Amino acid sequence: MxxxxxxxxxxxxxxxxxxxxxxxxxxxxxxxxxxxxxxxxxxxxxxxxxxxxxxxxxxxxxxxxxVDTASPSVRPRATASPAGTVWIDAAIRFGDGVIGGPMDTPRNPPRVVHHTTESPAGGKYLEAVASYLIEVAAEPHLVYCPVTDRVGQFGPLHHSARALRNDGSRRTNREGRVCVQIEVLGRASRPWTDGWDPREKPGWQGILAAIRSWGVPDDWPMGSPVPHPGGSAPRTRSVWQSEGGHFGHCHVPGNDHGDPGAIDTAKVLSVPRTGPQGGARPGVSLARVLAAARKDPPAPDGHRTYPGDVRLVEEALAAEGLLDRGYVDGSFGTRTLVAYAAWQRSEAGGSYRGGDADGVPGRDSLTRLGDRHGFTVTG
Incomplete structure (x- = not known):
């Protein structure tokens, strides 16, 4: 026996x-x-x-x-990286801090992969599921409970996780500048975003801030995750390898899982806005907006370098009556350049004249725009 x-x-x-x-x-x-x-x-x-x-x-x-199997070995702790958020301050640390290693293709765009744990949520299931993932050596970077808004972290975001299968010889866990993997407590058949309000979830907002610090676009290159069971999602290898943004486990080549199910992608990427009573103010990175203002106009129509930051700027320009709302799309194209140049020439935008009003944001004009429309300018 x-x-x-x-x-x-x-x-x-x-x-x-x-x-x-x-x-x-x-x-x-x-x-x-x-x-x-x-x-x-x-x-x-x-x-x-x-x-x-x-x-x-x-x-x-x-x-x-x-009794005839060996116990798992203990691994050394990770070292930090100087770029982007490596450890989320408010996250509970699980494990020994090392789950993978350097990325194989760091020059490829950054991305996020969304999973579900196929388990209950609430209570202390965060700890129970975290222990399970450690013992089976299938750790993501982060585990999140949508009921309690608690966040756990297993390893540094700039190294790989272990929640994906390889695509042949291609190591999907090590694809891109970063490949941040998030396991959410819940089941793919019942989307965890149902009845969930991101505006009241500072834990999730901390995850979003960490993701965006690595330049992950607010895009879903293969579309929204599909219902599970029954949905059929693309697993396009060329898109996975060449485009950054958010993916479901259902989108990753070499994998056959259907999670996270038909989650509400708008909620997943939601940022709290400032209202009449105050509250959290979203941040807009000047460096990202400048990069978008230089890269998007000469690129094909609709190219979006940093759509999350740019969209906030475009919404403010539209509120000023300077940009048609049909062009509030996260692409800092020629229409947005023209609109921003008009803002620079306006009394509210500053004292830009002639060639100085070139549509490329500066800290002063962007700060004035943010002050009027509820965002903060960051580095």
């Missing part, structure tokens, strides 16, 4: 070992977890046959491992 090591992985990643149990004990554990009245969920280890985990609502993780 097979024997199993029995242990509990606690929410703080400490482990309590309880000795060994036999097959009959594990069979009873499975039967109890299968009862409808029990919130526990049994999960098999995807790469170690025989190893079993039980997700618990209190955040602990029961672990049963055959």
């Amino acid at each position: 097979t024997s199993f090591h029995a242990a509990v992985v606690h929410a703080d990643q400490s482990v309590t070992y309880y000795g060994t149990v036999d097959t009959r004990h594990l069979r009873a554990v499975r039967a109890m977890a299968a009862l409808p009245s029990t919130p526990h969920r049994v999960v098999e280890h995807p790469r170690r046959p025989g190893s079993v985990f039980v997700l618990r609502a209190d955040g602990d993780l029961d672990w049963y491992q055959p």
